[in-house]
Amino acid sequence: MRFSPQRTLATIVLLIATQTALAQAPKTVFLENLTWTEVRDEVAAGKTTIIIPIGGTEQSGPDVALGKHNARVAVLSQRIAQGLGNALVAPIVAYVPEGGYAPPTSHMRFPGTITIPDDVFEKMLESAANSFAVHGFKNIVFLGDHGGYQNDLKHVVAQLNKSWAGTSTRAFVPPEYYGTSSDGFNAILREHGFHDDEIGTHAGLADVSLLLAVAPQMVRLDKLRSGPKPGAADGVYGGDPRRASAELGQQGIDAIVSRTVEAIRKDTAGH
Template identity: 60%
Template sequence: MIARHNFSFISSIVAIWLMTWLFSASPSNASVLLEDQTWTELRDLIKSGTTTIIVPIGGTEQNGPAMALGKHNARVKFLAERIAERLGNTLVAPPIAYVPEGSIDPPTAHMKFPGTITISDKTFEELLESASRSFKLHGFTTIVLIGDHGSYQGDERVVADRLNREWSKTPVRVFAATEYYEITERAYVEKLLSSGVKRSEIGTHAGLADTSLMLAIDPSMVRMDRLRAIPKLGAADGVYGGDPTRSSAELGKLGIDLIVQGTTEAIRNFIASRRTSQ
């Protein structure tokens, strides 16, 4: 009886030791998020070939009464992670939540709704530029800008072109991956139409397309009770050109697949073109 008890005790000790060893042996920096790394882990990742970083750009703005203000930030972070995982040797910077959203005095665009935060185009471009210079300093050679909002796509290109001219004699390049946003405006819309969605439902902001993407990524940010309420949401509510009533996670997943696949391909092509031109 005593021997059996001792054997059971020893077996338990061995099991605990094995679990501890397995836990300690697992990579502590398996996440693709930059902010999850220690500086020494990051240093080692860069040395071992992780030299691409994605800068996800969101925005804090009204998204109608049925969707939270942080939609763009949550969405671009989620999609950037999926893209980085597909690319390999890629990390994701913290999302940029402060972007141009219109003027304050008088308030224009989304600034007419409480909660929207705006900065000037100049400040925004300086922010992107400073972040890119930081990444260059630390050893990243491909800096990818992806933006979830339409208002600053041109600013992304301006910053990329400016830095690429300056860094033309270095191995570092900035890629404004505007394909990311273009897919949501074109390929995703076509996919929804082919799935039986009416064009009048899709909308340009907080409509079915926008809301479905959010339901597929983080449904907690969508207020389903308000989405289904009567009267239907419209421009006065901050919903432009569409009707989100029939939004669903299933429709959103169609967009996720297109965005991740298309953006990943665009980034790979950019990296490949640099290799052939060197």
């Protein structure tokens, strides 16, 4: 084989470029994909807002996977952090209050749902927030994708801000996030001619459309389209998801992101 200086030079350049790329910090807003030194440097560079995304593991009818809220809040938190430009995203909280287990109540009546007590849930969130405060984050933002624990989040934020009085750290739970995913998106759907008995309150057209826009693999679409209208016995409350679509859901996703980014910027302005 003949020696080729050009080929050797090209190989060396490729190796250097590869090593340089590997040495750079990953382009991610997800905290768990960073090293501790990368987190330290991001905070020092001004990324002092941390988003704590909260989902849940619960039934959403026979045609939607149990991790609906986790998948949805992952995508939304990422887009919100990217829109803010000064935020990172904490690991998703997937264990949340979902009812009792002795006897089973609420979503716990359906196999696969996981629940924890409200006080345990609140203490976990407080501990996470205090951890981030220790590491230099100034704005601790809770984004809860599920309606059942919204009051818990408000209580946690009030307790944290009371304990942080006199410091430069604050906790927030922007109402625009959950408000847009429910009432705000419902208003968009009504503009398209859908009625409340189809939109629903849980696992109906609104809920499933949002999921189709971010994680369509979690919806058993063929079964959903061909099956009869599901009801409360199936875990679908007050709605009919059979005409759900990613196109409708994307309008809701865009609204949630834009309104939440605007709200967080307003809440944290000058802080």
